[in-house]
Amino acid sequence: MLDFHNHIIPGIDDGSTDIETSIALIKGLQDLGFTNFIFTPHTISDVHPNTPDTIAAGFDILNIAMQNNNMNIPHSYASEYMMDDMFHQKLRNKEPLLKLHNDKILVEFSYIQRPDHVENISFDMQIQGYEPILAHPERYIYYHNKWEYYYNHLKELGFELQLNLLSLTPYYGKEVQRIAHKMLKAGLFDFACTDIHHLRHLEALNSSFTKDSLAELFENYHLRNNELQA
Numbered sequence: 001m002l003d004f005h006n007h008i009i010p011g012i013d014d015g016s017t018d019i020e021t022s023i024a025l026i027k028g029l030q031d032l033g034f035t036n037f038i039f040t041p042h043t044i045s046d047v048h049p050n051t052p053d054t055i056a057a058g059f060d061i062l063n064i065a066m067q068n069n070n071m072n073i074p075h076s077y078a079s080e081y082m083m084d085d086m087f088h089q090k091l092r093n094k095e096p097l098l099k100l101h102n103d104k105i106l107v108e109f110s111y112i113q114r115p116d117h118v119e120n121i122s123f124d125m126q127i128q129g130y131e132p133i134l135a136h137p138e139r140y141i142y143y144h145n146k147w148e149y150y151y152n153h154l155k156e157l158g159f160e161l162q163l164n165l166l167s168l169t170p171y172y173g174k175e176v177q178r179i180a181h182k183m184l185k186a187g188l189f190d191f192a193c194t195d196i197h198h199l200r201h202l203e204a205l206n207s208s209f210t211k212d213s214l215a216e217l218f219e220n221y222h223l224r225n226n227e228l229q230a
């Protein structure tokens, strides 16, 4: 099983702070059945202004540590792009974006404010051949009052939708949990990932899921993570 959304590369965003934590997170996720990883540090203007170079440098450090720990598992990197003005500017300048697999890129929206111009930005992505995967739609509470309408609209615009596994638990609040379950039953999710940042996330995952229950979830709801494997 592939996890293609996580913050395991140490020291370049609000995820893992050090290499020991990164290795512990990978080992913990392996115990839950994850066998492949694409690491996706944030790219957010001002807050985490990563570039393909800063992410590649962080990946190299993690890669060496994984080799030293005999972790011979497939792993690569991309980014989780905040769909902000800087992102739109990069698109218009045709700066290369880090892709998950083929033409798929991982994007997120602000938690606070509904994004303006979703239609324009998604159009600009598609004319450049990018296929956007939207991270944790269930966590954008400004969509909750008309969730069926908004999430179907995003799918019509070409977004595939990625569930955060912890949204199925009370971790991000009862309201997120409620919508996540409704969306899952409505068949709106294409993928599910950990979005793991730290050891508290690992503990929360371990207290709600087992290797078997996760495998069952992926099968029952036709979650297609493995299609993104290299």
Ligand SMILES: [Fe+2]
Pocket: 005, 006, 007, 080, 135, 195
């Ligand atoms: Fe994330």
